[in-house]
Structures are given as C-alpha cells and as structure tokens.
Amino acid sequence: MSSNTPSSSAGGVGSADSSAPRRNSKRPKYSKFTQQELPACKPILTPRWVISAFILVSIVFIPIGVVSLFASQDVVEIIDRYETECVPQDFRNNKVSFIQSDANKTCTRRLTVTKRMKQPIYVYYQLDNFYQNHRRYVKSRSDSQLKDNSSWNDVSSCKPEDDSNGQPIVPCGLIAWSLFNDTYNFSLNNQQLAVNKTEISWKSDRDSKFGNDVFPRNFQNGTLIGGKSLDPTVPLSEQEDLIVWMRTAALPTFRKLYGKIERDLQPNEVIHVTLENNYNTYSFNGKKKLVLSTTSWLGGKNDFLGIAYLTVGGLCFFLALSFTVVYLVKPRRLGDPSYLSWNRNPGGQ
C-alpha cells in the first residue's frame, strides 16, 4: 500500500489540476447576450402613446385623403357602353350569331365632353365578365417563344392553341389567340382625331419580353378565329396591342389601354367614334365599354382611396378623442401593484 501512496497523491493532484480549468470552461461565459440582458427597447401602451398613435394616424391620413379625393375629382372620364347598341335591332336576340356572321359591324357613337380634358387623354376599352385571370387562360402562353426567335416551337404550355395545321403558332396560346379586335376611329368636328397607339405598353415588355426578331407565324389560321390577326411582317416587339393584351388583367372587369389622344378637349365638344364591333363578348354576356380618361398623379378616376383615407383618419381622430376623454375621466395609475389580481382579491386565496 505504501508503495502506492506517492503515485496516488500525484495522480490526485494531477487530476485536480486538470479538472480545474475544465470546470471553469463549463461555467457559462457571462455576456449580455447569453443572459438575455441586451439593451432593449420595451414599448408599452400607455394612454399617452395610444392617443399619440391615433392622432399621428389621423394627421397623416386626413390630408392624404383630401388630396387623393381632389386628384380623383380632377380626372375627367367619358364612358360609353356600346356592346348592345352596336348590334342591329334585328340581332339583339341573338347577338352571338351576329358577331360570328360576316355582316358589317361598323357602328358610330357620339361622345360629349362634359368637362375640359387635358392631354394626354387615354383611350381604354373595358371588358366585363372576362376572366383573363382564369388559370387555364393565364398559363396559356409561352414566354420563351415570345422573347426569342430560336424557341419558336416551344409551345408546350399553349395547348389547346399550340399549333395549327401541324405548324406551331407564334404567338401561341389562348391569350394571344383571343386578342381584342374592336377598332375605334375618333373624329371631332369631322376632323380625324389622331390616336397615338405607340408606347401604350410597358417599355420593359417591348425591350426584353417580346423579341424584335420574332414575327407572327401561322397566327389565327385555325378553324376558330379568336380575335385580331397580326401583321406577319411586324415583329412582336412592335405589336403593342398584343403586348398590352398579354399583360393579363387581375380582375374580371378590366380596362386595357387602346391609345392616347394628344390634344385637349373642350367642354361640350362632341366626338364621333366609328368603331368596328368585332370582338365576341356576347357568348359570355360580357359588356364592352369605351373609356376616355385623363389622368392624375394618382391614376384614373377612383374616389375609393380618398374616402378610405378620410374614414380611417377620421376614425382615428375620434378614437383619440374618446381615449383622451376616458383617460381624463377615469385615469388608472400605471404600474400600481395594488391592481394585481391577488391584491385586489385577497379573499381569493
């Protein structure tokens, strides 16, 4: 046993030494992060904060509401619904057969300018009940085909409008096939009113999405004509009606830009519109409207934003007031421990 003693004591000391740093390393290193004591902002909803928040919202919202409402009021809009009137009386009961027939579909409309309209005046057509956002429809296009001439036969996503007579269609798909084909001609005092149909689409679309080396091919060649035909000599990047149409609408009622009238219109001026009523919306009872509208910084005529801003702002102002009143009438001491449930109700223990 005695022979063991030195070694054991040495071992003991050694182990104590080796264990000491190990223990230290086990000790959690103190830092504000590990102790969850980082400097922090602890917001608390005191009445003062609540009231200031409400007032801030109303201060911001009410002016915005007023300004937007004014902007919307400034916009002058002429809307003309023509899909029924442009069908001859005899065909009113069977509009679909009229539109599918070869009859003359020219139609003349008179629009009276109510207020002075400053240029540019945007010409829109508005369709209704047309589900451009239907899944079958939205997906029925080939972006690679539109962009690049080399992938002209990439039509897999375009069914059932992918090829005709065994040849791929460019541009393929239901969207392109159903291209809107009513045309409008405006005249003012028997003078042709020029409609600028360039730069009505997004520049990015013209530059990058629709290739300038892609030409329409085999388009509207099938048994069923969906809409407008395209000039096969003009590259897609210059077919602006198509580009506008291909940016499918978000909602079943939508407007699409037709062109711009680049002159001011005076009140009570009468515009004659000669339109070709070609497009078949009758099969789904869709309305067609022609819209002439000026624009403001906020866009078209829509009072909703202004009204909503005013409402929310007003509501917040009202809430701020009521909070102030209640706060003054019945204040609560903040952070009073006597409000704690067990202090309020000692019998409850």
Added chain:
Amino acid sequence: MELQNISNTCTSIDISRSSSLAQENLSKPQRIRNKSVDLGDNLLYSEDPRVIYINDPRRTNDKYEFTGNEIRTSKYTLVTFLPKNLFIQFHRVAYLYFLAIAALNQLPPLAVFGRTVSLFPLLFVLCVTAIKDGYEDWRRHRSDRNENNREALVLQAGEFQMKKWKRIRAGDVVKIHADETIPCDMVLFGTSDPSGLAYIQTMNLDGESNLKTRYARLETASSIFEGCNVSGLIRCEQPNRNIYEFTANMEFNGHRFPLSQSNIVLRGCQLKNTDWIIGVVVYAGQETKAMLNSAISPSKRSKLESYMNRETLWLSVFLLVMCSVVAVGMGLWLHRHKDELDTLPYYRKTYLRNGKENGKTYRYYGIPMETFFSFLSSIIVFQIMIPISLYITMELVRLGQSYFMIEDKHMYCSNSGSRFQCRSLNINEDLGQIRYVFSDKTGTLTENKMEFRKASVYGKDYRSSNLRDDVLQDDDIRAVSSRWKLKSEISVDSELMDLLHKDMAGDERIAAHLFFLTLAACNTVIPIVSKDASSGHVRSDSWGEVKAIDYQGESPDEQALVSAASAYGYTLHERTSGHIVIYVNGDKLRLDVLGLHEFDSVRKRMSVVTRFPDNTTKVLVKGADTAMFSILARETEKDDQIRQVTHSHLTDYSSEGLRTLVVAAKDLTDAELEQWQCQYEDASTSLIDRAAKLRQTAALVECNLNLLGATAIEDKLQDGVPEAIEALRQAGIKVWVLTGDKQETAISIGLSCKLLTADMLQIIINGNSEEECRNLLTDAKTRHGVQPASRKNENSKRSNNPENGYLEIPDEAKSSNVLQPRSGKEEPDVCAPLALIIDGNSLVYILEKDLESDLFDIATSCKVVLCCRVAPLQKAGIVDLIKSHTDDMTLAIGDGANDVSMIQMADVGVGICGQEGRQAVMASDFAIGQFRFLKRLLLVHGHWNYQRVGYLVLYNFYRNAVFVLMLFWYILCTAFSTTSALTDWSSVFYSVIYTSVPTIVVGILDKDLSDKTLLKYPKLYGVGHRHVAYNLQLFWITMIDTLWQSLVLFYIPLFTYKESSIDIWSMGSLWTIAVVILVNIHLAMDIQRWVFITHAAVWGSIIITYVCMVVLDSIPIFPNYWTIYHVAKSPTYWLTILLIIIAALLPRFLFKAIHQNFWPSDIQIAREVEILRKVT
C-alpha cells in the same frame, strides 16, 4: 485467506464432479452445492451464455460473431447518408404532408405551381435538416475515429504489444496502465496490487467521481505473476445495459469460480491509483455496457403542443371548407357555362383545328372530375393553412430557448461545476404550466452531504453538542502514535470519547468498542491513504509523518460513519476483499472478512462476517431501524430495556430531521459459521438469482442480534431550499415531498424547509391495513369537509350562486376551493391550511384499491403533501394518481436511481446532478445542480418559454391563415380556377423566407417581464395555469382578427384598382408586399422587447422580401418581368400599402389598447411597474 482456500477446494470438487459424473460424494454440504451448481449450469446453458476463451481471440470469435471493438456512434456513411437520412426524415408527418402536396402538384390536371417551385419547400427543409445531420455525423465520425485509433497493450505472441482499439477482440488479454482509459469491458485478471485490487473512476459512465474498487480473483491474480501464457474459459451473460450487474464464471487452471460486478471494469472508466491491470476482454465495441447505455431518454410531448394539434384540426376544417367552396363553385360555374365552354376565350375546353386532335378535349374531364380536381388543386394552393412548418419552427425555437437556459449563469452550480442541462427539447413550454412538483428529499432538498451528529450507544444518548475543546483534543492526540488527518472535521462528544478510553471492561465499554468497530468495518468505503499534501497545519510539523485519509465510497452515509469512527479513534486504514485493517487508537487490528452482504432495498441492512485476531467470528450489522428491530435478540431484560431506550432515542433523532441507522452485532458459533459459509459459497457462485440466494444466506446470520446502538446523521438542507419552496407555493405550485425517510424525519425536514408551517393542520395517514386506511381517509374527509371531485365540479359549475361561498378566481378554482368552507371567507379557521402526511404502507393499500380517488380528494385540498417511506415505484404511482385525475402538469425532481421511475412518469422530469450518480439525470428532461434553481427554471424560464411558444403558435396560425384567406378571396374572383395572383416563387417563399426568421427570433428572444419582476411576484406564474398565453378563446379571437385582416388585404387593392388597367402580376406583387409587411408589423406590435436582433429580423424580412421581388422581377423569362419597378413608381401602390397596414391592424391595436388600459392583466401591471417605476 482461509475463505479463499475454502472456496478453492469447493470449486475444485465441483469441477471434478462435473468432469466425472459417476463419482458419488455423499458429504452433506457437498450435495447441497452440487444441486445448486447443476441448477446454475442448466440455466446457464439454456440461456446461451457467451463463451470467451482467454487469450484466444481467434477461437472465441470463430464460434460466435462477437463484434470487434470498433465503435460507431455515427449514423451514416458516405454511401448510406442520402437514403438513410431521407428515410429518417420522412418519418415525420410534416415531411410526408409536404411530399404529398408536392406529389399532387405533379399531376398534370393539378399543376398549380411549376414543378420545381412546388418541390422547393420540401427540398429546402430536407436540405437544411440534412446539412445539420451531416455536420453532426461528421463530428461523430471524427470522434469515433479518434477513439478507434487509440492504442492499448494487448498480449500478442506471448508479449504485450500496442494495438489499436478497433482491432481488439473479445478474448484478448489487455494491459492498462494508471490513468489510462479502459477500451472495452474486461474481466480483471490481475493487477499490480498483489491482492488483486484496482481502483477505477467511473466518471464517464455514471458521473460519480469517487473511486470504486474492483478485484481480480486471487486465483488469476497470482498466476499473472508466474507467466504470461494464460488460458482459460469465461462464461458470461449476453451483453446488456445494466452497468451495476455482471454474472459470469471462469474456468481457470482447472478451477471454476464465480465472477461478479466487482470483477469487471467497463469501457470508458479510468484506472486510478493502480500501476497496471491485466484483463480479458469480454464485451467489445457496441456490446460494451457503456455503448449500450448511450441511448436517449424517451421523448415527451408538450401539453401546449397537444392543444395546438386540436386547433390544427380546426384549421384543417377551415381548409376543407374553403376547398369545398372552391370545388362547389367550380362545379356550379361549369354547369352554368357548360354550353359555352368552347366559345369562352378564357376556357376553351377542346382543340379546334385542322389536325388529328380536332374535337378532343384539352384537360377537361367532365364536371364531376373537374370539381374534384379543383378541390385537390385548392388544397395545393391553400396548403400552408395547416402550419406544418410550425413544427420545424418550434423545434428551432426550443433549441434557442434551451441555449439560453443552459447559458443562464444563475443556474450554474459553482459547487459541483455543473450547469443546467436540457436533455429533452420538446417540453420547454411545459415548464411554465407546472401545477404539482414532486420532490425527492435526500439529495434534492438536502445536500446529501452527511455529517455524523449523534449516537446512542448501549442505551445512552451522546450528543456532539457538548464539544470538547481543542486543547483536550490535542491531549488525546498525544496518546495516539500517529494521527490520521481527515478531510472533514468532525465534532466529537467528550463523554463518549472518555468511555472509549476506559479499560476494556463492562458491557457498556465493550458495546461502544463493537459499535465503532462496526461503523468502521461494516461498509464498502475505501480508504485512500496519502501523505498530507497541504501541511498548512502547524501541528503537523511537530508530529512528523501525518497522513491524510480520503474515504471513497458509494454511499455518503457510510463515508460519514467511517469518518466519525475515525474521529473516535477507530480508523479504517485498509480494505481488500479478504481483510480490513483498522487502527484502534493507534493499534493495528486486522479483521479477516469471511463474507459481506451488501445493502439492498429489501433487507435494508448490511452485514459483514469477520474473524477477529482472537479467532472469534462476529457478524456486524447496520441497517434501518424497521429492518433491525425485528431481528434483535430478546433474551434478557436488559436487552429489552436498551431496545426501548434506543427506540425512544431514534424517535428523538428523526424528529430532529436526522437520518438514523441501528447498529448490532453478534458472535457466531462454529456450526452457524459453517452452515452460512457453505450457503454463501453456493449463492455467490450461482449465475442465476444470485441476489435472492444471497438474501436467503444473509437471513442465516442476520438474526438474534445484540443491539449496540444507533447513529444519527444530519443531511443538511441545500441553500435556498425554503425560499424556493415558498416561492413555488406562492406561484400556485403544490410541492409534494416523497421520501424514503421515516415519518418523523420527513415532518421535521418539512418544517425546516418551510414546507410545513406551525399553523397547519396535519392529517396523518399511516394505517397498517386497508380498513384502517379507509377509516383514516373518511375521517379526514368528514372532519375537514373535503368534497369528492365529482361534486366539486358540479359546485363550481353553479358557482354563480353567492351562497355557495365560491369565488371564481380562475387560478385557484382548481385547488384551494376544493375545500368547502360553509360561508366562504367569513370563517378563516375552517380554512386553516391542511397538510397531509402519508406513509408508504398506507399508500400500498390506497393505491391498489378504490381509495385512490378519496386520497386524491384529500391530497388536492391540502396545501402540502408529505409521503414518507415510499418505494421508488410508489413515487411513480403517486405521480400517476395526479396525472390520471387532473389535467394539471406535474414535475418530478430527484437525484437518485430511486427517482427514475417518478421522473419518467411525470410530465416534466428534472434530475439533480448530485452525489448519487447520474441515473436520475439520464432519465430526466432537464438537469440542474441544486433544488433552488427550480425556482428560476419554472418562474423565469418556464414563464418566458410558455409565453413565447404560446404566442409563436398563435402567430403562426395567423400568419399562414391570413395569407391563405387572401388567396381564397382572390380565387372567388377568378371563376374558382385556383389562380394565384402571386408568383409561384413568392407563394413558396412566403412561409420559408419572407416571414419565418422574425417568428423564430421572437420565439427565442422576446421577454414580457424581466427575471427580477418574475421572481418578485411569483404569482405571475399563474398565467401558465390559467392558459393565458394560449387557449381556445384566443385562437378564435386570432382567427376573427385574421379574417378581418385578410378582407382588408384583399378588398382595399380590389377597390383601389377597380376598373383599372392593372395586370395580375402587379396586383400579385402588391399583395405579396402588403401581406409580408402586414404580418411583420403585426408581429412588431406584439414584440415586448426590442433588441437589435429583433430589429434586424423584422425589418430585414421586409427588405429581403423586396430584394427577392426585385430579383424575381428581373428575370425576363418570367411573365411578371419588371413588375416591381413599374408599380413602385406609382404613388397609389404605396398609398394602398399604407392603408392596408393601418386599416388591418386598427381593430387589433384598439382592442389591445382598451384591454391594457382598462382591464389590465397582471402581466401588464407588472410590466408597467418594471418599466415605468424603475426609479422607485
């Protein structure tokens, strides 16, 4: 030595008999032995023992396919990684859901998203998990490689040569030097110590830092010195994970002898204080006990998660309703338009062209099928309504939470150097809802550092209170030739000391002598003698050689007793398997140990049979008083008298909270000795049922004992225990103490840790029969007006009636109001807090019979419940009683092996890394260093985790639902055609990239209250009991809010862009941005503590969303090309977003403001106190 001889002869005869069966030997003991050996052999063969040929690994491994010593903790190899990892990952429901959705999307009629896009969420999660798993596995590989390439000396071709660990095989003979780690489980063959002794440290195995002794059998130990060519045979049991048992026998040099747990050293242990050992490998590699034990504890599921699953069911209902609406709408729409489908330019169901496909339908399968497909595709679109990703989020959040719990310096125990351990990652939030705490006493409430306090010797009580002065002590030391310095100072009773220095005469003196001899000898403590390293004492110089003795033992009680004996001059100096050396006042006394019956929980005592130098044989016994009084001799009147006096002393001691042991001894006659020896040999060599046989053998000598006295040991309370218990009680947590101690001890400990207070009415139930228990229970019930649980519920239902005396205080409704005070608080004396004290015997009757519910009624109406003298399984039974009768959360805390069942039974198991090994910790969900950390764990971390996870779940429901509802409203505007305005990528990124990080950060870092406030107002813990952070009502409020927000989100852009030329991608881009900003601002509104990480996460998410949108819109091949650049120029876009945010959050903000200002919650007030009144 005599014992060894006897055993040798016995075994040699056995062997000869088994080799020549015809031989008849009719001597009586021989026959008994034969019988038992036969029995053992039969069982041994039937149970297919493992046969190891010593030093012949080839032969050993030829016959059986034993594993080599190469270990593999890693799960994968390079080849198996991908398939195996995928297989394991797909065991989760969440991934299967993702997979099913992705598979659905691959069907052509359902292809809602692009093919790659739809796989993205699944691939993303799979990749993240695979990378995490791969990294962990790589680290395991590395440590495995290190471990496998370590080297050890192995006997090869007659000499020891270095061999890599992974090449060691069963049957090899391995030599280990001091401080080396043992490479595999080995049977000790010989050690540097001639008596075959070796010390090992089992720190890696069970966490105990004290040294344990292992013995080589003397037969083999002696042969080791003779030569290196050894051969023999070991039969041992099949590999198992029990590290405390080993049964085998060895045939060596024609002898056959038993091997037990004390002959084996296990992998992972370290050799200490021994120059070298030689051993035979029996289990290697994966079959070692250490490897078999490295399994993870069973996982539990948190309560909040089960509630969450209930709400997930509701969400599934919503999902189905929405999908049905879409499907039915689709069906009706198709029906109405069925004649126009070909002419509708946006539908076009047939091919119309000059070609072979003319007239065929394109993706149109008739109205019923289309309806069905529309149902399926809407499931794909609405998939995130079921927040499957929430499970992954929660895992990450809990991981972060446990990081902060582990790092909390306030839960670091500097005494033991142990920090908080989070062994289970599933139940963090349960810590915030604990209603019952079941605590072990020893080692949990107390330190388990024993101190010898009092002794009753031969009917006389000696208290250490009348301490001797140091001067006097010095005088005594002069009488002793050399002084043994002990690590701990022990106060010595002067009267008893005087008695011991009288001459050897008189019963009292002899009893005292034997008393201390028993204390010194009857134990398993190992003395480690060393030269005093710290000679700081002035005295030590004058006394020359001063040695320090360190007592290493498995039981702290024994260490205390041995130290005490040493202080009284009976110093245990040496212990081997064959003898004990005790210095009695400086004179060496050598006792031969003939046999040792170790302590077990059935006998509750321990005895050692020794031969004294004067050739008398004595059995020295110590044990628990109940186990001892029944086996005492009752011959003379004096015996009886002493017994009664001692008994009263014991009662005194235990009422002071001391742990008591009774010490007794008796002389053995030669006949008794012989009979015992034979049976002992038999029992200890048997392979099967050894414990039971040894118990029977012990009964032979453990009878008619002479009472010597009793000892009282103090187990000090841990720091901060009373405060912690008081805080837990205030928090509305009921603390139950379950202890193995006597009733008096339990009560006194209860008093000292403020569990019991003087004003409490104690209900004591300690019946000895079922009838008695029943009577005690009914009596207690009637006397204290306890109502049965069923009626209690009825009462609380009609508690609006003020006559009833109930106050609807939600947090107390479940517990204290069980008491039925006739007229409420007017009669406070009726409300005097009750304390239930119940003992293990009664529990046996109660838990087995129909009295269970009665006990439950009483127990829940008591403030305190103390269960004493309970067995480990009863502890679990009590936990189960509460679990089966209530929904309340239970927590069990304990430190020893006896608490394991309780810890596993409770909802949350907490282990204390204490003196009693690591089994409790291994079985636990959380492990702490001291009991007082429980207060912080529950009140602070429990509260935080509960609040965080509760909010996290609700917010995730909201976040996903608001998005899905927004899509749903839009689909109603697209002729039910499951179009999404959002781009595919944005839909997929929404829950993965755009909004996931802030929830995780908030779930980890948000804090409603500081730890100081939470500890100051423990009652704030009640929010967890009342399910404040997460309940069905909150779920519905959140869902209504979600509905409003989704309507605002959808309709404001709709009205703003009504009759405009907006295209679907601009709208989608607006909605994407709006919903991301909305949910992030919503979260921002609820964040209670903003640190820079929170800021980065919330605002960073919005920025990242913009960046992603910009990137997605810059790829010309997508139809949404350039959208974001275009819309961002328009002021309407920004105004719409602002309006959406304000209008959507206004109701929530208003509700919150009103609630916080007019009906503030406790948390809100405490928060105001904390933030606004910092100065005061």
